[in-house]
Amino acid sequence: MINKNILDIGKKCTGCSACACSCPVNAISMKVNPEGFLYPFIDTKKCVSCQKCFMVCPSNGLETVKSTPLKAVGLKNKNRDELLHSASGGAAYIIAKNIILSGGIVFGAIYDENLVVRHQMISNLQELPKIQSSKYVQSDMGSTFKAAKQFLDEGRVVLFTGTPCQIAGLKSFLRIEYENLYTIDIICHGVPSPKLFKYHLDSISRKQQSNVMKWDFRYKVKKGWGTNYYYECENGKTDTNPLEFFKYGIDFLNGSNYRESCYLCNYSYATNRPADLTVGDFWRLMKINPRFYSDDGVSSVIVNSEKGLKLIDSVEKEIAYFVCDYQDIVLGQDNLKGPTQRPEERENYYIDMNASFFETNIHQIPVKARLLNLLPQQLTVYLKRIKALFR
Structure with a gap:
């Protein structure tokens, strides 16, 4: 052998x-x-x-993950301030908040003081906002699996959030089912490398002659729910535009800078989810329930287990939601139908990566993105609603 x-x-x-x-x-x-x-x-x-x-290893091929969607909902947090700082409808945040208020522990992806994305344990409401909004870069898990196990063994309620491969990794590490463990996975397209993200931030810092101290991939304040970034430098300079305005952003959107395993992902199907809940953007909402649409964002939530049903029930008073068929969500999310296809550009993408990668690889901002960015906010919102009808 x-x-x-x-x-x-x-x-x-x-x-x-x-x-x-x-x-x-x-x-x-x-x-x-x-x-x-x-x-x-x-x-x-x-x-x-x-x-x-x-x-x-959850990727060893010895076990397969199968899930049966028990329920699907469109959801938004009733607290508008919390909603505005969430990527979509604030589903994960409001559930995490309830876990902490009940004395539990939450694990999720945060930016550290150097804007490195890491998984971190959170036990109080003051630090909970760190897990809000999307981080389009792979997070460093560190020793969070061990920390989660220790809390679980002590009888504490633990909510672990992350990509489906991270949730699968946690469960493989634990090897047993804990009644006090709850999990949420996100609808994930794929993850670029932390090194690439650092080079991206460094290129902005050089351009602005000041270090970037705050970054958000999903900034809503100016143009509402969508894919607009925001950054703030130490000298006070700020900027917000569509992700397509940066090479890092457009390469993320077209899938050319992901980890190799992302193109082979076993969890990118609606019936192969390892977590109790699967959350994401409800992009197809205007076709399903236009009256529920909000410019502040709406989450799609697929319930994969009895524990997931319990999580939704626990926050029912703090959310507005409607029940839908899970296929209504799948039709608007390609990464619930299969993994991102590996583009030809990925073959050599990282070969020439260096500190000046984003200065030497200048990309053309799509004309469509430029034009949309010039439009008044209300007209942009109107066009987004029209676009949503055809998803």
């Missing part, structure tokens, strides 16, 4: 860190590859060839 270890996973590795957290002799560490993504590294002097790293 040939011994297998985590290195046999290859391009299917999602970087979830379950292997490193599971190694009984601490022989595995997560290290950055040339593209800037975290992959497992084995210290052969410590390794005892127990194969636990391979067995615990």
Whole structure:
């Protein structure tokens, strides 16, 4: 019998860190590859060839995830301030808030002081806003799986939020079902590397001659629900425009800067979700329930388990929602029908990546994006509603 270890996973590795957290002799560490993504590294002097790293990997092909949608809803937080700071309708935030108010613990992706995206444990409402809005870059899981297990073993209620591969990694690491664990996964297109994101921020800092100190991929205040970024520099300079105005943004939207495993994702189907709830933007809302539309954003939520039903019931007084068929959500989300197709541009995308990548690879801002950005806010909102009818 040939011994297998985590290195046999290859391009299917999602970087979830379950292997490193599971190694009984601490022989595995997560290290950055040339593209800037975290992959497992084995210290052969410590390794005892127990194969636990391979067995615990959710990408090993030994187990498949199957889920049956129990319910689907369109949802928005009744608290407008909280809603405006969420990417869509604030579903994950309001549920996380309820968990903390009940004495529980929440894990989610945050920006640290250097705008590096990491998963972090949150136990109070003051820090909870850090998990709001989308982070279109892979987060570093660190030791959050171990921390979550410790809280679960102590009997604390834990809500863990993340991409479906991260939730699958957590569950593979835990190996048993905890009644006090609740999970939410996002509808994910794919993740660029943290190194690429840093180069993107550095290019803006050089242009503005001041470090970027705040970044938001989904800024709503100026033009409402959509895909507009916002940044603020230390010298007070700010900017907000459609994501297409940056190479990083347009390459994210066309799928050319993702981790290799994203193009092989097993969880990008509505019936292959590892979490209790699957949340995302309800882009097709105008066709389904135009009266429910809000320029402030609406979440689509697919309930995958009895625990998911319990989570929705727990916040019923704080949300406005309507029930729909889960296929109404699927039809507006390509990444509930399958993984993003790997474009030809991905082949050489990261080869020439360096500190001046975004200055030397100037892209043309699409004419459509330029024109839309010149329109008054109310007209932009009207056009968005018309567009939504044809999704």
